[in-house]
Amino acid sequence: MAYELKLPDLGEGLTEAEIARWLVAEGDHVEEDGPLVEVQTDKATVEIPSPRAGTVLKILVAEGDVAPVGAVLVVIGEVGEHLLRAVEPGGHPLRDAGEPIVAVVPDDPTAAVRATPAVRQLAKELGVDLVGLRGSGPAGRIVEADVRAATGRSAGKRVPVRGIRRAIVEQVARTHREVPAVTFVEECDFTGVDLSRLVAHAIHASVEALRTFPELNARLEADEIVLLDRIDVGVAVQTEAGLVVPVVRGCERLSVDEIAEEVRRLADGARAGTLSAPELRDSTFTVTSAGKLGGLFVTPLVNHPEVAILGLHRIAARPVVRDGAVVVRQVGNVSVSFDHRVVDGARAAAFCLEVIERLRSVGASST
Amino acid sequence: MAAATVEQGLTRVIGIDGAEDRRPDGLDDLALLGIHRSLVALRAYDERSVVYHRQGRIGTYAIFHGHEAIQAGAVHALERRDWIFPSYRESAIGLLRGLPAATILQWWRGHPAGWWSPDEVNVASICVPVATHVPHAAGLAWGLRLKGTDAVAVALFGDGATSEGAFHEGANIAAVTKAPLVLLCNNNQWAISTPLSTQTAAATLADKALGYGMPALRVDGHDVLAVLEAVRDGVSRARAGLGPTFVEAVTYRTAPHGTADDPSLYLDPKRVATEEERDCVSLYEGYLRRLGLLDDETAAAVREEALATMREAIEAAESEPLPGPELVFEHAYADPPATLARDLDELRSAYA
Numbered sequence: 001m002a003y004e005l006k007l008p009d010l011g012e013g014l015t016e017a018e019i020a021r022w023l024v025a026e027g028d029h030v031e032e033d034g035p036l037v038e039v040q041t042d043k044a045t046v047e048i049p050s051p052r053a054g055t056v057l058k059i060l061v062a063e064g065d066v067a068p069v070g071a072v073l074v075v076i077g078e079v080g081e082h083l084l085r086a087v088e089p090g091g092h093p094l095r096d097a098g099e100p101i102v103a104v105v106p107d108d109p110t111a112a113v114r115a116t117p118a119v120r121q122l123a124k125e126l127g128v129d130l131v132g133l134r135g136s137g138p139a140g141r142i143v144e145a146d147v148r149a150a151t152g153r154s155a156g157k158r159v160p161v162r163g164i165r166r167a168i169v170e171q172v173a174r175t176h177r178e179v180p181a182v183t184f185v186e187e188c189d190f191t192g193v194d195l196s197r198l199v200a201h202a203i204h205a206s207v208e209a210l211r212t213f214p215e216l217n218a219r220l221e222a223d224e225i226v227l228l229d230r231i232d233v234g235v236a237v238q239t240e241a242g243l244v245v246p247v248v249r250g251c252e253r254l255s256v257d258e259i260a261e262e263v264r265r266l267a268d269g270a271r272a273g274t275l276s277a278p279e280l281r282d283s284t285f286t287v288t289s290a291g292k293l294g295g296l297f298v299t300p301l302v303n304h305p306e307v308a309i310l311g312l313h314r315i316a317a318r319p320v321v322r323d324g325a326v327v328v329r330q331v332g333n334v335s336v337s338f339d340h341r342v343v344d345g346a347r348a349a350a351f352c353l354e355v356i357e358r359l360r361s362v363g364a365s366s367t
Numbered sequence: 368m369a370a371a372t373v374e375q376g377l378t379r380v381i382g383i384d385g386a387e388d389r390r391p392d393g394l395d396d397l398a399l400l401g402i403h404r405s406l407v408a409l410r411a412y413d414e415r416s417v418v419y420h421r422q423g424r425i426g427t428y429a430i431f432h433g434h435e436a437i438q439a440g441a442v443h444a445l446e447r448r449d450w451i452f453p454s455y456r457e458s459a460i461g462l463l464r465g466l467p468a469a470t471i472l473q474w475w476r477g478h479p480a481g482w483w484s485p486d487e488v489n490v491a492s493i494c495v496p497v498a499t500h501v502p503h504a505a506g507l508a509w510g511l512r513l514k515g516t517d518a519v520a521v522a523l524f525g526d527g528a529t530s531e532g533a534f535h536e537g538a539n540i541a542a543v544t545k546a547p548l549v550l551l552c553n554n555n556q557w558a559i560s561t562p563l564s565t566q567t568a569a570a571t572l573a574d575k576a577l578g579y580g581m582p583a584l585r586v587d588g589h590d591v592l593a594v595l596e597a598v599r600d601g602v603s604r605a606r607a608g609l610g611p612t613f614v615e616a617v618t619y620r621t622a623p624h625g626t627a628d629d630p631s632l633y634l635d636p637k638r639v640a641t642e643e644e645r646d647c648v649s650l651y652e653g654y655l656r657r658l659g660l661l662d663d664e665t666a667a668a669v670r671e672e673a674l675a676t677m678r679e680a681i682e683a684a685e686s687e688p689l690p691g692p693e694l695v696f697e698h699a700y701a702d703p704p705a706t707l708a709r710d711l712d713e714l715r716s717a718y719a
Contacts, residue, residue: 008423011627033418044629051422277632 002077003052007061009069010041017041018066019073020162028056030076037073048073055079058132064162115142123147164242175304183299183311183337184349188356190315191330192363198312200260202287202334203233205358206310207251210285213351215343216308216336217285225342234283234303235263237270244270245303247283288312300337307342310355311335334359377585377617380592381654383645388654391596396660398443402591403655404669405439405463406648411673412459412468416475419681420626425475429455432622433589436647437553439463440594440616441521444602450511450520452491452504456553457523464488468680473687479694480687489518498528501537501550505611508546512608519547519605521598527558529572538611542579547605549598550576550613553588555620560633576613588616589647592654618647692718 007017020040024030032053039046054076061067113130115123119142123130128150135142161169175181193201210217214227231252234245246266248259269275286303289312300311315332322329336352382388394402413431420428431438434456442451442463453460459471466488474481474493485491491507494500504522511518528534529552541548554572556563569575576583584600586593594616601612619642623630655661692714696707 006423008420009426010421012427012625014627041627043627044623046421046626048421049418051424 002057002075002081003054004072005036005048005051005074005076007039007067007069007071007073008048010039010046011043014041014043014069016066016068018162018166019061019063020045022059022063023047024050024056024059024074026056026059029079030054030056050076052076055081057081062160064160064166113142114140119144119147126151164239164244168242171304172301175301179302179304179307179339180341181302181337182340182345182348183335184345184352185297185333185335186349186352186356187331188334189320189329189331189360190363192366193330193359194366195315197256197260198315199235199263199287199289200256201359201362202289202310202312202355203235203248203251203259203263204254204256205355205362206233206285206287207231208358209351209354211252212354213347215347216338216351218307218342219284219305220307220339220342221305228284230284232282232284234286234306235266236286236288237267239271239273241273244275244280245283245286246270246275246279247281286310290314294332297333297335300335302337302339307339308348308351309337310352311337330363374587374617377587378593378597379587379590380596381590381650383650388657389592390658391592391599394592394595396658399655399658399660402439402443402595403651403661404673405443406435406591406651407669408462408673408676409435409438409459410648411670411677412462412471415674415677415681416459416472417626419472420475424681424685425472426477427626428475429458429625430622431456431459433620433642433647434553434555434618436591436651437551437588437594437616437618438523440591441523441549441551441598443591444595444598445519445521448489448516448518449602450489450491450504450507450518452500452507452520452522453493454497454500454524454528455493455495456525458493460523461488461490464490466490467683468676469683469687472680472684476684478684478687479690480684498524498531498533498537500524501528501534502540503537505537505541505544505546505548508541508548508605508611509544512545512547517547517606519549519602521549521551521602523551523553525558526552526554526556526563526566526572527561528552529575530558530566538576538579538581538613541611542581545608545610547608548611549601549605550581550611551594551598552613552615553618554615555588555618557620557624557634559624559628560630562633571615573613573615579611579613581611581613583613583615585615585617588618589642589645589650591647591651618642 010017018040020038022037023035030036030050030053033049035047036050037048039048055078056074057077058075061071061073067073114135115130120130122144126147128147130142133142133146133150136146137143210231215225217231218225218227230250233248233251235248236243236245246269248262248266251259266275266279283303283306285306286309288300288309290298292314294312294314297313298311300309302309311334313333313335315330317328318331319326320329320331334352334356336348338348379386380389380391416425416428417430419425438457438460442460451460451464458474461471462468466483470481470483491500491503501522501524504520508520511520524534538550552572554563558566571585573583573585584597586597588594597614601614604610604612619638621639621642652661652666693711696703696711700707
């Protein structure tokens with residue numbers, strides 16, 4: 001007898017969860033209480049152990065997909081059994097209680113599918129598996145249109161959106177949707193600045209400047225602008241899994257050396273994937289530096305719900321005019337992208353110029 | 368063992384850090400082994416319930432891993448005529464009074480078969496609101512005294528409960544009326560994610576008892592025999608008409624608060640590892656082994672028996688038919704108003 005595992009409410013009143021990782025594949029044998037699937041809710045990631053021993057007949061919700069509570073995630077049966085007809089992951093939790101929605105037959109499952117030979121041939125040509133396909137014809141018969149509809153997916157390699165990528169998708173889309181951002185750019189003479197400590201210097205300079213421009217270390221909550229007491233600076237770090245933004249806490253109390261050390265620790269941790277969730281959230285301002293890949297200029301996105309982000313762009317030797325003569329200096333662009341609902345352009349510009357002046361004087365004092 | 372985090376000065380029976388084991392008065396070998404079976408029954412219930420929750424077979428569940436010693440120690444200090452008032456953290460304490468595991472699983476399934484009649488087992492219903500059962504227990508205990516019986520009551524609650532108004536009201540009236548009550552506080556140092564340091568400014572929770580005019584005992588909550596001795600002392604005072612006693616059993620919550628909680632956001636993994644090294648079940652099994660009362664074979668058999676009980680219990684619970692939706696319409700009115708009847712019809716058609 002097939003067993004349908006429905007997504008339980010793993011929290012208290014949760015309505016959905018993301019399938020983080022399948023720990024079994026279709027056709028695998030699974031022991032009772034053996035690991036089946038990892039599910040990520042708003043509250044925690046938990047492993048669901050299998051309620052039954054048996055063979056994994058059908059996985060209905062793919063990794064990275066979000067399923068509502070009550071959705072059938074997987075059907076577990078006996079060796080040699082196959083699904084006879086479609087299983088809908090959704091369904092009506094009240095009506096379906098105790099009522100099996102799958103049947104199981106041994107041997108060739110396609111023999112039990114209702115479809116004409118012409119439709120079977122078409123399915124074969126198009127590579128559509130008739131088992132599990134819902135028929136729209138009389139008595140649930142699968143018709144040509146059903147088979148053609150089942151192929152209505154773009155061709156190409158399919159990469160599930162999950163984990164860090166899912167978080168990026170949500171965060172970036174939200175920023176783009178909600179934040180009317182404007183970017184101010186000015187060049188900075190970095191000559192003499194130790195570029196290995198550039199991010200730490202930029203954080204320190206930003207923190208100093210934020211004391212004068214507190215509206216850039218703020219957030220918009222309903223009809224109030226909250227000028228935050230703390231300055232916790234997010235640092236954008238590219239990892240193999242995607243972009244993450246670990247947070248340097250309490251920057252207003254830290255020296256450049258202390259910031260540099262913390263940035264190094266967080267960047268190493270981010271790349272190794274060893275940072276804990278609290279180290280990756282609740283920043284109040286962000287600094288992003290793309291280093292050599294920065295280009296002449298890129299357009300950073302504000303890290304919602306923050307209202308401003310400082311961008312450091314490519315620094316290179318360039319000819320500039322000093323005292324009427326052309327000289328070669330280490331020059332790069334510095335930008336501030338800001339939420340124009342909260343921050344006025346002139347204030348953002350003045351903030352950026354103060355950061356630039358502070359960075360310039362770091363270099364000037366070391367030469 | 369990292370002795371630094373193991374609090375000194377707590378009363379213990381089982382020796383740690385080189386201290387000698389003691390043997391409490393009046394406990395023969397059979398009694399000691401009975402306590403072991405209780406601990407293992409609770410452990411098996413808890414472990415399996417977490418699994419059943421993940422599998423969608425029971426609802427949200429409050430985990431009590433590591434707190435079995437407090438529950439077993441309390442029950443074994445009581446007589447059958449004494450009353451137990453559990454919070455959600457002690458949902459399965461009725462097992463030690465003969466409640467079927469299936470009944471308690473049904474409670475977590477939200478099935479009416481999970482309701483029991485408290486006076487059949489002298490275990491009150493599981494209290495989910497924090498500390499509201501403390502006044503209930505005080506009132507029942509006072510009533511026992513007024514009726515002239517020598518039975519007593521024990522209320523179990525956590526550190527967070529001591530911040531609640533109901534705790535204050537219950538403790539106060541119990542002391543004033545000399546109610547035969549033991550207030551057994553499982554201080555596991557976390558109220559969901561709120562640490563004890565932000566829960567109270569008191570140096571210890573036992574200090575609170577002074578203000579109510581009742582004595583307090585502080586014991587190691589990992590040590591089932593230390594809990595038993597302390598509760599037994601409180602029970603003796605209560606039976607003698609001397610009123611309530613506060614027992615603070617100090618533990619540490621190494622598990623999630625409940626099945627919806629992710630404690631990695633606030634628990635220190637090093638502390639968790641240290642506390643797990645002196646897990647209450649293995650601590651007690653070590654004690655029994657030193658006495659020559661337990662070997663691997665017996666330990667495995669006791670555990671297997673407990674697990675078999677759970678397998679049978681979940682099957683029994685799941686095979687029970689679900690109640691109809693009309694259940695939610697019962698018990699409120701003797702003569703239901705017409706609007707309620709219409710609502711019921713509408714609900715029935717939604718299920719049809």
